[in-house]
Amino acid sequence: MHNSKLTDLRRLMIQQKIDVLLVPMADKFQNEYLPEDQKRIQWLTGFSGSAGYVIVTHQKSALFVDSRYITQAKQQVSPGDFQVTLLKENAIRTWLQKNLKEGDKIGFDPWLHSCAEIRGFKQIVKNNHFTLVSLAENLIDKIWVDKPETTKRKAYDLSEAESGCNVPQKINILIEVLKAKKINIPALICDVTASNWLLNMRGYDLEYTPVFFNYTFLNPSGRLVVFTFIEQIPKDILNTFSEMVIFKDWSEFDSYIQSCDNLYLPLAHVPEAVREICERYGVSYQLGEDFYSLPKARKNAVEVSNMRECHIADGLAVTRFIHYIKKHYLQEVITESSASEVLEQFRKKSPEYLCPSFRTISAVGANAALPHYSFLEEDNVILEGNNVYLFDSGGQYTNGTTDITRTLFLGESPSKNLKKRYTLVLKGHIALAQAEFPKDVSGINLDILARQFLWQEGLDYGHGTGHGVGYRLNVHEGPVSISPRSRSQPPIEEGMIFSNEPGYYKENNYGIRLENMMVVKKSESNQNFLSFETLSLAPFERSLIDNALLQSHEKEWLNDYHKKVFEAHKSFLDENERAWLQGATEKIF
Numbered sequence: 001m002h003n004s005k006l007t008d009l010r011r012l013m014i015q016q017k018i019d020v021l022l023v024p025m026a027d028k029f030q031n032e033y034l035p036e037d038q039k040r041i042q043w044l045t046g047f048s049g050s051a052g053y054v055i056v057t058h059q060k061s062a063l064f065v066d067s068r069y070i071t072q073a074k075q076q077v078s079p080g081d082f083q084v085t086l087l088k089e090n091a092i093r094t095w096l097q098k099n100l101k102e103g104d105k106i107g108f109d110p111w112l113h114s115c116a117e118i119r120g121f122k123q124i125v126k127n128n129h130f131t132l133v134s135l136a137e138n139l140i141d142k143i144w145v146d147k148p149e150t151t152k153r154k155a156y157d158l159s160e161a162e163s164g165c166n167v168p169q170k171i172n173i174l175i176e177v178l179k180a181k182k183i184n185i186p187a188l189i190c191d192v193t194a195s196n197w198l199l200n201m202r203g204y205d206l207e208y209t210p211v212f213f214n215y216t217f218l219n220p221s222g223r224l225v226v227f228t229f230i231e232q233i234p235k236d237i238l239n240t241f242s243e244m245v246i247f248k249d250w251s252e253f254d255s256y257i258q259s260c261d262n263l264y265l266p267l268a269h270v271p272e273a274v275r276e277i278c279e280r281y282g283v284s285y286q287l288g289e290d291f292y293s294l295p296k297a298r299k300n301a302v303e304v305s306n307m308r309e310c311h312i313a314d315g316l317a318v319t320r321f322i323h324y325i326k327k328h329y330l331q332e333v334i335t336e337s338s339a340s341e342v343l344e345q346f347r348k349k350s351p352e353y354l355c356p357s358f359r360t361i362s363a364v365g366a367n368a369a370l371p372h373y374s375f376l377e378e379d380n381v382i383l384e385g386n387n388v389y390l391f392d393s394g395g396q397y398t399n400g401t402t403d404i405t406r407t408l409f410l411g412e413s414p415s416k417n418l419k420k421r422y423t424l425v426l427k428g429h430i431a432l433a434q435a436e437f438p439k440d441v442s443g444i445n446l447d448i449l450a451r452q453f454l455w456q457e458g459l460d461y462g463h464g465t466g467h468g469v470g471y472r473l474n475v476h477e478g479p480v481s482i483s484p485r486s487r488s489q490p491p492i493e494e495g496m497i498f499s500n501e502p503g504y505y506k507e508n509n510y511g512i513r514l515e516n517m518m519v520v521k522k523s524e525s526n527q528n529f530l531s532f533e534t535l536s537l538a539p540f541e542r543s544l545i546d547n548a549l550l551q552s553h554e555k556e557w558l559n560d561y562h563k564k565v566f567e568a569h570k571s572f573l574d575e576n577e578r579a580w581l582q583g584a585t586e587k588i589f
Contacts, residue, residue, distance in 0.1 A: 003078060003081040005043075005044055005143065006044070006056065006061060006081055008143045009021065009044070009056060009139060009140065009143060010056070010058055012139045012142060012143065013056070013058065013107065013139065014058075016107060016133070016135060016139065017105065017133075018105045018106065018107035018133050018135075019057060019058065019100070019104040019105050019106070020055060020056070020057050020096070020100060020104060020105070020106040020107065020130075021055070021056040021057075021106075021107050021108075021139060022053075022054075022055060022106060022107070022108040022109075022113070022121075023040060023041060023044065023053070023054035023055070023056065023140065024053055024054075024112050024113060024117075025040075025041050025050075025051060025052045025053060026038075026112045026113070027112065028111040028112065028190070028271050028273070029190055029191065029192045029213060029269075030114055030190070030191070030268075030269055030271075031192065031206060031209070032050065032209075032474060032476055033050060033206055033207060033208050033209060033358070033474075034206075035148075035150070035151065035205060035206060035207070036148040037147055037148045037149065037150050040138075040140045040141075040144070041053075041054050041063070043140070043144055043147075044140060045063055045076075045077050045081070045082050046076045046077055046078070047063060047065070047069075047072070047073050047076050047077050048072075048076060048374070049065060049068070049069040049072055049073065049374065050359075051065065051066055051068070051069065051087075052064060052065045052069065052073070052087070053065075053087060053092060054082070055092065055095060055096070057099060057100070060083065060099065061081060061082045061083070062082060062083045062084075062085050062095055063077055063082040063083070063084050063085065064085050064086070064087035064091055064092060064095075065084065065085075065086070065087055066086070066087045066088075067086065067462060068370070068371055068372035069372070069374075070084065070086060071370060072373075072374055075376075093124050096124060096128070096130070097124075097128055100128070100130060102128070102129040102130070103129060103130070103131070104130050104131070105130070105131045105132075105133050106121070106125065106130055106131065106132050106133065107133045107134075107135050107139070108121070108132065108133070108134065108135065108272075109135055109138045109139075110134045110135070110271060110272040110273035110276055111138075111271045111272075111273045112138070112271070113271065113272050114267065114268055114269060114270060114271060114272065115265060115267040115268075115270050115271070115272050115274075115275050115287055116267040116268045117272070118132070118272040119267065134272070134273075134276060151204065151205060152229050152231060152232050153203065153204040153205070153232065154203075154204075154232055154233075154234055155201050155202065155203035155204075155212035155228075155232050155233055155234070155237070156201065156202060156203065156234070156237075157199075157200055157201050157202075157237055157240070158200045158201065158202065158472075160200075160302075161302070162200075162302075162306070162398070162399070162472075163200045163302065163303070164300040164301060164302025164303050164306075165200075165300050165302075166200070167198070167199060167200055167241075167244065167245070168222070168244065170197070170198050170200075170295075171198070171218065171222045171224070171244075172222070173295050174187075174198065174218055174291060174292060174295060175218070175220065175222060177291045177292075177294075177295065178218075178220075178264070178291055181288070181289075181291065183264050183286070183288075183291070184220050185220065185261075185262040185263060185264050185286070186217045186218065186219045186220070186260060186262075186263055186264065187217070187218045187263070187264040187265075187266075187291060188215060188216070188217055188218075188263060188264065188265055188266070188270055188274065189215070189216040189217075189218065189266075189269075189292060190215050190266075190269045190270050190271065190274070191266075191269045191290070191292065191293075192205075192211045192212070192213055192214060193209065193211060193296070193470055193473045193474050193477070194269075194290070194292040194293065194296055195214050195215070195216040195226070196211045196212065196214075196473065197292075197296045197470075197471075197473060198216065198218075198224070198292065199216070199224070199226070199245065201237070202472060203232065207355070208355065208356055208357055208358050208359070208396070208475070209357075209396070209470075209473060209474045209475075210354060210355070210396055210472060210473075211473065212228060212232055213228060213229075214226050214227060214228035215227045215228075215253065217256075217263075222244070223244065223245075223246065224244065224245040224246070225245075225246045225248060225256065226245060226246065226247045226248065227248050227249070227250055227252065227253045227256070228247065228248075228249070228250065229249065229250060230247060230248065230249040233247050254277055254281075257274070257277050257278060257281060257283055258277075258281040258283065260283050261283065261284065262283070262284040262285065262286070263278060263283060263284070263285045263286070264285070264286050264288065265278075265285050265286065265287050265288075266287075266288065266289060266290035266291070267287040267288065267289075268289070268290060269290060275287075290479075293478050293479040294479060294480075294490060294493075296470070296473075296477070297468055297477060297478070297479065297480060297493075297495075297496050298493055298494070298495040298496060299471055299495040299496065299497060299519070300495065303400075303471045303495075304495060304497075304519055306399035306400050306471075307399070307400040307401075307471065307497060307517075307519065307535060308519075308535060309399050309400070310352060310395075310397040310398075310399040310400035310401075310402060311400070311402055311517060311535040311536055311537060312537060312568050312569075313350040313352060313353070313397065314347065314350075314394075314395050314397070314402040314404065314536070315404075315536055315537030315538045315565065315568060315569065316350075316537075316568070316569050316572055316573075317343070317346035317347040317349065317350065317395075318343070318346075318393075318404055318406065318538040319537075319538045319539065319565070319569050319573075319577075319581060320346045320573070320577060321342060321343045321346050321391075322406065322408065322538065322539065322584075323576075323577050323580050323581070324342060324346075325339065325342075325383065325389065325408060325410075326408070326410075326580070327576075327580075329383045329384075329385070329389075329410050330385065333382060334382065334383045335380045335381055335382055335383070336362040336363060336364060336367070336375040336379075336381045336383070337362070337375055337377045337380070339362050339383060339389075339391070340360040340362040340375070340391075340393070343360060343362075343391065343393055344356065344360070347395050350397065352397040352398040352399055353395055353396075353397055354395070354396040354397060354398065355395070355396050356393065356394065356395060356396070357394035357395055357396050357401050357402060357403060357475035358393075358394055358403070358475050359374065360391065360392070360393040361373055361374070361375075361390070361391065361392040361393070361405075362375050362391050362393075363375065363389070363390045363391070363511065364381055364382075364383050364384070364387050364388070364389045364390075364410075365384075365387045365388060365509075365510060366508045366509055366510070367381060367511075368388050368389070368390035368407070368505075368510050368511030368512075369505045369506055369507050369508060369509055369510055369511040370505075370511065371461070371462065371463055371503065371505060371511065371513070373511075383410060384410065385410050385411045386410065386411040386413075387409075387410050387411065387510075388407060388408070388409060388410075388418070388510040388511065388512070389407070389408045389409075389410055390405065390406075390407045390408075390511050390512070390513060391405065391406060391408075392404075392405040392513060392515065393405075394475050396472060397472070398472070399472075400471060400472060401469055401470055401471060401472055401473065401474075401475055402475075402517065402536070403469060403475050403499055403515065403517060404515055404516065404517070404536045404538060405501055405513045405514060405515035406514065406515075406538060406539075406540070406541065407422065407511070407512045407513060407514060407541060407544070408541050409541055409543050409544050412543075414543060414544055416546075418510065418544065419544050419545070419546045420546055420549065421459070421504050421506075421512060422504075422512050422541065422544035422545065422546075423544070423545055423546040423549045423550065424453040424454050424457060424459070424504070424549070425453075425454070425502050425503060425504050425512050425513070425514055426514055426540060426545065426550075426554075426558075427453045427549065427550065427554060428449065428450035428451060428452065428453050428454060428502040429450065429500055429501075429502055429514045429516070430554050430557050430558065431449045431450060431452065431453075432446060432449045432450045432465065432466070432482070432500050432502070432518075432532070433500055433516070433518060433532055433534050433557065434531075434532075434553075434557060435449055435531065435532060436523045436525070436526065436529050436530070436531045437492075437529060437530055437531075438528060438529055438530075439491065439493075439528060439529065439530055440491050441491055441492060441530075442480070442486060442487075442489055442490070442491050442492065443466065443480055443481050443482035443483055443486040443489060443492060443498075444482075444483065444484060444485075444486045444487050444489070446465075446466075446482050446492070447464070447465045447466075447482050447483055447484055447486070450465040450466075450482075450500070450502040451465070451502065454502070454504060459504055461502060461503045461504055461505060462505075463501075463503070464481055464482060464483030464484070464485065464486070465482045465483060465500065465501060465502055466481060466482030466483070466498040466499045466500055466501060466518075467481050467482075467483075467498065467499050468480055468481060468496060468497065468498055469497045469498065469499060469517060471497075480492055480493075480496060480498075481498070482498055482500075492520055492530065493520060493530075494520050494521060494522060494530060495519070495520060496519070496520045497517060497518065497519045497520070497535070498517070498518050498520070498532075499515050499516070499517055499518075500515065500516050500517075500518050500532070500534075501513055501514065501515035501516075502514065514540065515536075516534050516535065516536035517534070517535040517536045518532040518533060518534050518535060519532070519533050519535055520532060521533050534561065537564060537565045537568050537569070538565060539562060539565055539581065539584040539585050540558070540562075542583075542584055542586075542588075545558075545588065547588050547589070550588065555588050555589070558588055559587045559588060562584075562585035562586075562587075563585065565581070565585055566581055566582060566585040569581060570582075
């Protein structure tokens with residue numbers, strides 16, 4: 001079917017005298033998850049995944065997605081309109097070089113690209129004799145006639161009992177970081193998770209991450225200037241912060257920059273548009289690395305304690321959900337979509353629960369072989385016997401953020417091969433959970449612990465082993481991860497929280513992933529070493545564990561873990577649930 005949106009977009013491109021249009025899946029905060037009014041790629045192409053990039057020329061168009069979304073993109077996007085292309089290293093550069101000619105003009109919205117991204121594009125343009133054109137207006141917005149309204153719900157603040165550290169203390173932490181970098185000029189924070197952390201505030205501007213949108217300037221004096229929709233800030237917060245924090249409306253942003261002499265701009269998060277405003281008004285600026293991600297990633301004692309509590313509540317919901325699936329999948333029709341809703345209802349039983357921390361992955365059989373499968377409600381895929389069922393989900397709570405994955409077997413007799421591979425994944429999970437390591441170690445050094453048993457069988461998985469997790473913020477948090485691609489990242493530190501999620505995926509057959517959250521703590525046996533404490537509390541699939549493949553120390557870890565699961569939840573379960581959980585957490589010999 002002909003895409004009239006593309007026709008209208010190309011007409012605007014002609015008016016703007018550009019040959020190419022870049023369309024990132026981004027907003028002006030570089031958020032991972034976008035609000036409805038920023039989902040331009042979904043509106044233009046029909047693709048609903050959470051990561052992608054579009055390039056439009058007058059003759060052809062391409063949608064770039066990573067390996068998670070290739071199948072979904074091909075299902076949702078018309079091949080006559082968009083060429084679905086694997087987004088791997090240099091894929092966009094290669095496509096431009098292949099499809100553009102010397103002198104072509106490449107248009108982009110400077111609010112949707114970071115300074116770092118445009119720096120990369122400038123190198124491509126220079127090497128290939130193209131021209132970059134910064135557009136004054138977003139061309140898709142000009143033709144998006146039914147674009148959703150921007151939400152403007154009230155923001156709210158966190159008490160010190162919730163945050164563990166007040167705003168003046170956090171300001172001082174960041175000022176010390178800036179001093180160490182020899183930066184003594186106002187510094188801009190465009191990463192909303194960082195500014196919400198700094199301000200001890202949260203909001204409702206994103207579906208899965210409880211933040212309010214803002215840009216925040218941190219001055220060397222410690223004064224914060226926050227730009228947002230001023231009507232979103234309650235009067236009591238305005239009064240509380242009156243000496244330390246000045247809130248201004250977005251409409252005053254340009255004039256404020258104009259009043260500055262010099263600014264520090266973290267190039268990975270600040271939009272190119274901000275740099276252009278500085279250029280327009282002759283304001284000096286310094287581009288550099290961010291100064292807030294590491295302090296935010298180091299959870300304080302209150303945050304860690306609260307995260308322990310929220311994982312107990314979350315683990316109870318997940319445990320009840322597993323029991324429900326096991327009991328009901330043969331008695332009633334349960335689909336991937338309806339199972340996801342049941343899990344949501346179990347989480348809602350906790351008074352601290354706010355919302356999901358990401359869209360639940362609910363996948364049965366061959367669908368579970370896609371690591372980031374996204375079910376479509378209209379497909380109504382049913383959970384049937386003799387199948388693997390994988391669910392990866394999480395929640396936002398008033399006392400933390402969760403992310404957990406379990407793989408179940410729906411049936412009585414799993415194959416020997418399936419049990420072996422599940423157990424290899426479990427062994428890797430246990431190896432990482434038990435790790436003790438020097439304080440200067442980075443995530444890349446630990447990743448192999450989770451893969452080693454799969455590697456011995458010539459097997460592997462294509463994703464990282466662990467990502468950072470925010471505190472009542474984004475479920476995916478930098479700047480540190482446990483991954484083969486974390487070579488240049490800072491070392492792991494006490495208080496950081498990571499996922500532990502090795503997996504195995506047999507294409508067109510099944511998928512296995514086992515994920516818990518872990519907090520980094522001091523080793524009890526060596527003061528110069530660190531270790532992990534597992535936070536998540538839900539049983540593993542007993543029917544898929546090959547006991548003969550487990551060493552005694554692995555059985556000891558698993559038995560201790562399952563004992564904690566049972567003790568944490570037994571008082572909150574009904575008689576049937578408790579009896580089932582007792583069996584699901586019995587000792588392995």
